[in-house]
Amino acid sequence: MSKKLRVNPIDCAGHGVCAELLPELITLDEWGYPLLPAGPVPHRLERQARRAVTDCPALALALADAS
Amino acid sequence: MTHHATLPMPGPAQWGAEEPPPVNRRPDGGHGGLLPRLMPAHPGPVDLTEHVERFGAPPYRGAPRRLIGDVEAAGLTGRGGAAFPTYRKLAAMAAGRGPAPVVIGNGAEGEPASSKDKALLWFSPHLVLDGLQVAAEAVGSATVGLYIHRNPRLQERLEVAIAQRAAAGLDAAPVELTEAPHRFLAGEESALASRVSGGPALPRFKPPRASQRGVAGRRTLVQNVETLAHLALIARYGPGWFRSAGTPDEPGSMLATLHQADGRTGVVETTLGTPVADLLRLPAQAVLVGGYHGAWLPGAQAELLPLANAALRPLGAAVGAGVLAALPADRCGLAETARVVRYLALESAGQCGPCFNGLPRMAGALAELAGPWPRPQAQADLERWSGLVAGRGACHHPDGTVRLVRSALQVFAAEIDQHAHGHCTGTSGRPFLPLPAEPPLDDTDWR
Numbered sequence: 377m378s379k380k381l382r383v384n385p386i387d388c389a390g391h392g393v394c395a396e397l398l399p400e401l402i403t404l405d406e407w408g409y410p411l412l413p414a415g416p417v418p419h420r421l422e423r424q425a426r427r428a429v430t431d432c433p434a435l436a437l438a439l440a441d442a443s
Numbered sequence: 444m445t446h447h448a449t450l451p452m453p454g455p456a457q458w459g460a461e462e463p464p465p466v467n468r469r470p471d472g473g474h475g476g477l478l479p480r481l482m483p484a485h486p487g488p489v490d491l492t493e494h495v496e497r498f499g500a501p502p503y504r505g506a507p508r509r510l511i512g513d514v515e516a517a518g519l520t521g522r523g524g525a526a527f528p529t530y531r532k533l534a535a536m537a538a539g540r541g542p543a544p545v546v547i548g549n550g551a552e553g554e555p556a557s558s559k560d561k562a563l564l565w566f567s568p569h570l571v572l573d574g575l576q577v578a579a580e581a582v583g584s585a586t587v588g589l590y591i592h593r594n595p596r597l598q599e600r601l602e603v604a605i606a607q608r609a610a611a612g613l614d615a616a617p618v619e620l621t622e623a624p625h626r627f628l629a630g631e632e633s634a635l636a637s638r639v640s641g642g643p644a645l646p647r648f649k650p651p652r653a654s655q656r657g658v659a660g661r662r663t664l665v666q667n668v669e670t671l672a673h674l675a676l677i678a679r680y681g682p683g684w685f686r687s688a689g690t691p692d693e694p695g696s697m698l699a700t701l702h703q704a705d706g707r708t709g710v711v712e713t714t715l716g717t718p719v720a721d722l723l724r725l726p727a728q729a730v731l732v733g734g735y736h737g738a739w740l741p742g743a744q745a746e747l748l749p750l751a752n753a754a755l756r757p758l759g760a761a762v763g764a765g766v767l768a769a770l771p772a773d774r775c776g777l778a779e780t781a782r783v784v785r786y787l788a789l790e791s792a793g794q795c796g797p798c799f800n801g802l803p804r805m806a807g808a809l810a811e812l813a814g815p816w817p818r819p820q821a822q823a824d825l826e827r828w829s830g831l832v833a834g835r836g837a838c839h840h841p842d843g844t845v846r847l848v849r850s851a852l853q854v855f856a857a858e859i860d861q862h863a864h865g866h867c868t869g870t871s872g873r874p875f876l877p878l879p880a881e882p883p884l885d886d887t888d889w890r
Contacts, residue, residue: 385798386647386795409800
């Protein structure tokens with residue numbers, strides 16, 4: 377099952393850690409909040425994506441089943 | 444054949460927060476007596492005696508689920524703005540497992556341009572309360588509430604109505620009233636669930652939706668109060684009767700709040716499919732459809748359209764909660780939109796970074812476009828920020844704001860050109876679209 381990145385925008389405080397850990401997929405907007413890809417996370421980046429999720433200081437990022 | 448209300452509209456143009464809104468009544472049932480359905484045909488509210496004389500006791504079906512087939516056949520959709528099929532919400536709630544769900548009637552009409560829910564609660568409270576009871580029965584719930592904006596006069600009337608019904612033994616489930624703060628977003632479903640649970644009326648991240656985990660953690664059915672009133676009538680008269688008004692795709696009557704170019708405003712009961720030109724006195728420079736999360740349409744285009752999602756959605760507009768406003772020729776559409784977007788920015792819950800940062804900037808850029816000689820960069824910024832905030836909130840506040848802004852940039856494109864040369868076609872600076880007289884008190888005022 378392919379996975380998709382989701383952010384809880386209420387919890388997200390714009391630390392920007394996710395964009396540092398996963399620059400291939402995540403960029404920050406001009407206010408420092410992450411812009412996530414609309415599509416699924418490519419298999420080769422899943423490990424990095426998991427790391428971004430676990431290292432988010434606000435616990436705002438999640439990997440959900442892409443449906 | 445369409446059925447619609449006649450103009451002109453009686454009643455004062457403006458009403459205070461505690462005053463009942465003006466309602467336009469059709470003097471005789473000129474269209475076969477079909478309308479009004481929800482509103483009384485006489486001035487003044489319907490009390491319990493009159494209600495029971497006319498409609499009888501609440502139309503219980505005797506067991507859960509029995510009503511749902513009729514609601515499906517009737518084609519009733521939510522009248523709070525989203526137009527979601529009501530039977531699907533009822534069926535999902537009735538089929539869910541676990542403790543019995545909670546049912547809340549949503550009368551928190553935060554939209555400053557809409558008065559129809561307040562009018563309905565004021566004039567026909569017992570249809571709403573009947574609807575609450577039959578909805579609760581349909582989904583097997585005994586925990587029922589009504590959520591309304593803080594308004595002492597309305598609240599007192601509803602408390603009396605609820606007490607009278609309880610004394611008469613009409614209500615299977617007791618009804619608890621909860622006050623909503625005067626915030627634009629207070630009626631958002633997850634904000635409602637939070638407030639009725641005793642918390643602040645702030646939108647929450649989904650999932651879980653209120654239908655999964657809402658009031659006090661229980662599955663919660665939230666229905667707009669007008670939807671409930673229709674439900675009460677469908678339970679009595681059946682789907683065939685309901686469909687005798689409206690269009691096959693969008694059946695039934697609906698309440699709309701009209702803002703005429705001459706400044707008069709009022710609530711009217713009309714049918715889906717009624718020509719906009721029969722509701723608003725046109726021509727108008729532009730028509731705002733669906734309220735402050737809605738869209739502007741050029742007056743010449745709106746003139747040809749029916750009030751129906753089938754016609755409006757391809758144009759990026761929607762019936763929403765039934766707000767129609769005809770912009771007078773002497774007002775600047777950019778200035779009007781800038782006022783509204785500033786209000787919407789102030790009404791952001793401030794919880795989500797993109798909304799919190801983007802909306803005030805968008806309001807500022809729009810204010811620049813509304814003035815003389817805006818920098819070309821202002822429009823470019825506005826378009827970029829619109830793209831940045833859309834779809835990035837826990838609720839739809841940024842999305843709705845972007846819809847309004849983008850429609851304004853399109854419909855008032857010629858006006859933007861005028862402003863770029865230091866001209867404005869608006870000759871009156873008097874505000875047209877209604878906004879609350881007082882700004883929100885402070886960030887903590889969410890209860």
